[in-house]
Amino acid sequence: MTNRQFTISELAALGVPPSHPSDLEYSDILLVDQPVTTLKYTSLRRCVFRADDDGRTYAVEYEGEIDMGDFEVSGGRPDNHGWHGDTVEATAVEEKPVIVKRWEPVHGQPATTGQPRTGPIESLTALWEQTGATPEEARAAAARWIVDHAGEAADLRDEYLFGGDDQ
Structure with missing residues (x-):
């Protein structure tokens, strides 16, 4: 993980953090501003x-x-956005697509075929077969993908379960 120290004045010159969500709309510097969690007053x-x-x-x-709204009045923004000291540690990040498992409503009647649940190899094999791969090639590619990405998948699972993100 690559980290870099920014001074609070450097971040302010870049417009970090944005003062309003619409600041992202017209900025080439600000890319995303998203909630992580809610604290007691901030x-x-x-x-x-x-x-x-x-x-x-x-x-x-x-x-x-x-x-x-009108329900509770807080003290506004915390001093220096909750940053302590003269510098703020920033983490280098890159945008990556992430596969997320979620529960979706069933449209129509749910399948009750009694078939066993499809495992990850079978699911990925079916995807590769749709691209024109033979069953043997598809199964080998699925197994290779699982081995290559097992650590990343485990990290994503842990982050999802224990990371505190509600997204």
Whole structure:
């Protein structure tokens, strides 16, 4: 993991964190601003931005105010967005597609064929067969993919189960 230290003034010059969600719409530097979790009086957020000097993308977490409407009045934004000290550690990030398992509503009647649940090799083999691969080639490619990505899949599972993201 590549980390870099930014001063608070460097981040402010880049517009990090954004003062309003619409700031992302017209910015070439700010890429994403997303909620991570809700704290007692603030919202922990993650901002992804492009550094202008090295062209890499970085992510920083910061605390922002919670808009509770008329129900609760808080003290607004925390000092320095919850950052302590003169520098903020940013992590170099890249955009990657992620496969997520989720429960979807059944349209029509659910399948009750009594067939055993399809395992990962069979599922991936079927995908490769749809691309024109022979059953033997598809099964070999599926097994190779599982071996190559087992660690990443385990990390994603752990992050999903224990990471605290509600997305």
